[in-house]
Amino acid sequence: MPAKLILSMDGVVLKEYPLTKERTTIGRKPHNDIAIDNLAVSSEHAAVITILNDSFFEDLGSTNGSSVNGTPIQKHFLQNNDLIEIGKYKLKYLNDQPTQTTSADFEKTMVLRAPVRTATAPKLEETGRAEQLDTSRTAHESTSQFNVTSTRVDVPIAAPVGAPAVQIAVIQILNGPNLGKELELSKNLTTLGKPGVQVAVLARRPHGFFITHVEGEKFPLVNGDSIGEQPRQLKDHDIVELAGVKMEFYLKA
Amino acid sequence: MNVKEALEIVSQTNPGMVRSHNEDSVAFDAEHGLVVLADGMGGYNAGEVASGIAVSVLASEVRHLLEHTSPADLGPTGEDVGVGVLRDNVKKANLSIFNAAQSQPQYAGMGTTIVTGLFYDDHVAVAHVGDSRMYRLRGEIFEPITRDHSLLQEQIDSGVISKELAKLSKNKNLVTRAVGIEADVVPELHIHAVEVGDIYLFCSDGLNDMVEDEDIGATLHMLQGNLALAATQLIEQANDNGGRDNVSVILVKVKSSYAVPKGFWVRFKSWFKN
Numbered sequence: 307m308p309a310k311l312i313l314s315m316d317g318v319v320l321k322e323y324p325l326t327k328e329r330t331t332i333g334r335k336p337h338n339d340i341a342i343d344n345l346a347v348s349s350e351h352a353a354v355i356t357i358l359n360d361s362f363f364e365d366l367g368s369t370n371g372s373s374v375n376g377t378p379i380q381k382h383f384l385q386n387n388d389l390i391e392i393g394k395y396k397l398k399y400l401n402d403q404p405t406q407t408t409s410a411d412f413e414k415t416m417v418l419r420a421p422v423r424t425a426t427a428p429k430l431e432e433t434g435r436a437e438q439l440d441t442s443r444t445a446h447e448s449t450s451q452f453n454v455t456s457t458r459v460d461v462p463i464a465a466p467v468g469a470p471a472v473q474i475a476v477i478q479i480l481n482g483p484n485l486g487k488e489l490e491l492s493k494n495l496t497t498l499g500k501p502g503v504q505v506a507v508l509a510r511r512p513h514g515f516f517i518t519h520v521e522g523e524k525f526p527l528v529n530g531d532s533i534g535e536q537p538r539q540l541k542d543h544d545i546v547e548l549a550g551v552k553m554e555f556y557l558k559a
Numbered sequence: 560m561n562v563k564e565a566l567e568i569v570s571q572t573n574p575g576m577v578r579s580h581n582e583d584s585v586a587f588d589a590e591h592g593l594v595v596l597a598d599g600m601g602g603y604n605a606g607e608v609a610s611g612i613a614v615s616v617l618a619s620e621v622r623h624l625l626e627h628t629s630p631a632d633l634g635p636t637g638e639d640v641g642v643g644v645l646r647d648n649v650k651k652a653n654l655s656i657f658n659a660a661q662s663q664p665q666y667a668g669m670g671t672t673i674v675t676g677l678f679y680d681d682h683v684a685v686a687h688v689g690d691s692r693m694y695r696l697r698g699e700i701f702e703p704i705t706r707d708h709s710l711l712q713e714q715i716d717s718g719v720i721s722k723e724l725a726k727l728s729k730n731k732n733l734v735t736r737a738v739g740i741e742a743d744v745v746p747e748l749h750i751h752a753v754e755v756g757d758i759y760l761f762c763s764d765g766l767n768d769m770v771e772d773e774d775i776g777a778t779l780h781m782l783q784g785n786l787a788l789a790a791t792q793l794i795e796q797a798n799d800n801g802g803r804d805n806v807s808v809i810l811v812k813v814k815s816s817y818a819v820p821k822g823f824w825v826r827f828k829s830w831f832k833n
Contacts, residue, residue: 359729521784
């Protein structure tokens with residue numbers, strides 16, 4: 307099913323236009339694919355460019371402009387149910403292609419046989435001993451909590467789509483100089499301990515919190531028992547001991 | 560120090576939470592510093608066949624060729640033997656898959672992406688086709704090194720769509736180059752200098768589609784002391800987020816320098832050894 311635009315005015319549907327062409331034009335003159343005979347519409351008002359399953363709306367410098375979902379725009383990447391307004395006319399964009407999140411079948415990798423856009427023909431391969439430049443550097447902050455001295459509060463990460471609300475869990479230090487300090491487990495992974503001596507990682511997963519040994523000769527203790535190499539799910543008020551530090555794991559109400 | 564002692568390599572592959580087949584194939588050869596990862600595509604079990612051919616051709620041919628030559632030597636065309644070996648064998652794998660697909664109707668149209676790295680002389684030569692990636696963690700910086708051969712990446716490159724908006728696109732998973740689809744393929748090849756402490760991640764799109772780059776980087780950074788656990792955690796995160804595709808990772812940690820000794824005397828001696 308190709309995506310389509312539904313033209314309406316004052317709540318009355320006038321016509322449906324499937325977006326089958328790479329470029330669908332909208333304007334007052336009859337040669338447009340979507341011709342709207344109204345003086346508020348410029349002769350060549352706008353165009354919708356469709357590349358496979360994606361469509362882009364572009365105002366072509368019209369006199370009265372265009373808006374999408376109430377915001378005046380020049381160019382817009384259309385999403386399902388977007389509402390384009392041109393004068394008194396409305397165009398609803400419908401694209402009920404299964405998205406990545408709804409269909410497993412659709413996500414299968416497929417090969418495009420011919421380059422879609424000649425302007426982006428495959429680049430010549432390079433073999434120079436040059437570092438490839440990449441603008442997408444993803445520097446990440448250090449998330450290690452050595453010795454759990456940090457009490458930094460992080461903004462909780464948005465839960466994955468469709469996942470139930472993540473429970474908040476806290477580790478509280480029970481002995482040593484950091485006695486009483488609390489650490490909220492707000493990240494997917496939190497490491498505890500001293501690098502080179504003993505480190506464990508606490509993983510927040512949809513079905514609970516798990517502690518796993520990372521490095522060091524000794525394994526962490528949970529309620530006095532060594533956990534070995536395997537991950538161990540933590541229960542409310544479990545006592546964790548590593549690198550000589552005792553701490554309590556508990557869930558916040 | 561030789562490559563085998565200088566590198567720590569682990570690999571893991573998992574079918575994910577939705578698919579019944581695992582169409583990914585992974586292999587590494589610590590002796591020669593070679594890693595290969597392929598993500599196959601094609602109906603029935605053809606995807607597994609394609610990625611399996613790609614990985615076995617690369618692994619066996621490269622091993623065979625490097626028995627007698629060092630990848631750092633200059634080849635007949637003036638480029639490193641290592642680079643030539645990767646290019647020739649990606650092409651060889653391509654032809655094997657293409658021929659199999661032509662001769663057996665159940666394999667028609669099968670193909671695979673590939674990313675393969677050869678570590679030698681304090682460098683890594685990387686060849687890739689499609690959207691399987693290599694990332695590097697160096698110090699605090701985690702970044703993709705390969706650039707996907709995909710419609711979306713081309714659109715990002717040409718400015719049609721921004722990186723942020725690309726996440727909303729419905730044109731994911733459309734690769735513009737693949738191994739085994741046509742009679743010939745042009746792999747993209749680069750050589751990168753490595754530093755001690757670097758961690759290289761080779762992965763199929765089942766990882767980077769499900770887990771944000773930032774989270775992958777944070778995981779690697781935190782768990783660099785235990786590579787096997789890092790690999791397990793990455794796969795778990797992909798599966799916890801839905802696991803809609805097969806997930807494969809290969810992690811390579813550079814523990815020490817593995818430069819090829821360059822002195823005249825060393826070369827002279829090694830010449831007699833052969």
